[in-house]
Amino acid sequence: MFILDTYTIVGSAILLFVALLTSFINPFFRKPKVSKPFGNDIAHDFHEENIENETEIENREIEIENIEAETENIEAQKDTENLVNSTVSANKEVQNKIPTPPISLIFTPNDRAAAFSKNIEKYLNQDYPNYEIIVVVPQDDTETQDILKTYANNPRLYTTFIPTSSKYMSRKKLAITLGVKAAKNDWLLMCDIFCAPQSDQWLATLARNCTDDVNLVAGYTTYEEGTSDFWRFEHFLTSCYLMRAAQRGIAYRWNSKTLLFKKDDFIKAEGFRGNLKYIRGEYDFLVNKYAAKHSTIVENSWSGILVEEEPIYKHWINNHLFYMENRKHLSRNFAHRALFNLDQIALHLNYLMILAGLVYSILTQNLILIIAACLALILTLSIRIAIGKKALTTFNEEIPSWKIIPFELRIIWQNLGYKIKYWRADKYDFISHKL
The missing domain is CATH 1.20.58 (Methane Monooxygenase Hydroxylase; Chain G, domain 1)
Structure with missing residues (x-):
């Protein structure tokens, strides 16, 4: 029945207002800026x-x-x-006029011989005047060493080895540190060999940001075609928070696999000192430690991105579990988490209010309130899908529009699942047992 009283009017107005407001409290609405095209x-x-x-x-x-x-x-x-x-x-x-400083690329493949063989040519054939590639491998990784022998005459390639006696610190961070010390250039580029550039202008695109007032250049990484839509969605959602933080103030951490930093800064601040015992999180710790206000440039143009191969399920889960341990030791964690929590509260509060309004209006047979609740739901779905699709399309993430809402709602429950796995894990699994 039609009930037009003060409570109905106020309730309907609140439902519609909250639907409009919370739809824009959204990381996709605050999407990061896209870098200018290059070359x-x-x-x-x-x-x-x-x-x-x-x-x-x-x-x-x-x-x-x-x-x-x-x-x-x-x-x-x-x-x-x-x-x-x-x-x-x-x-x-x-x-x-674009900067072209000498750059040293550092790769630390560990049991990644197949990926190394597949992608190394793409890095060696970059259209860039002055760069070297340093590969740091374990002494017992004979398969990767055999591949390196085929490039022994390449003047750009330099190889060094991790001693087998290094047991009480993260071998990944030790490998990076050895690569830094072996590098002859001040600008160093850390990336993973299981990622591949899509253009021979990739290095030049990143290097254009290497100016005097910049000490970090963070490149964007996307997943290859065929990767789970939800994994790509979650990765992009996290990237939106991290890219925007770096662009608007000071970077918090980095979830992509490209990072340019300065050798002098690394040496002066003693590299990974303070977090060497944590097995993972090299990108997170580097950015969190060395980022200064307005000194980090995000490069996310098409020619500057890397495409990462689809991780296996175990690696995907482990990445989240290691982050849950590492974030306890990162600065600026509270501010970063507060924005994410606000977005999640706004998202779910809106749906709960619509559901409560719909249930109440049906029980009281208040047709006007039913219409208002349905309209609020339509507004929410329409606006959030439109905003999400626009952001995803901007970064060439081809995820069907109908999946955006389910994926948004899934995020908090997926995080709860990661949290439960983390609580049940042995905390010594996250450190190198340094005494």
């Missing part, structure tokens, strides 16, 4: 625009006389050639 990206964008312009010109020429069409076509071609030449010249001038 081939610019040429690709110009080529597409040029094709569209030529198509429009051709459609208009059909309507005019043949002689005039030929004349205009010649003029249009001249204009196009001039535009292309001026664009190329401008791009060359811009690229000449």
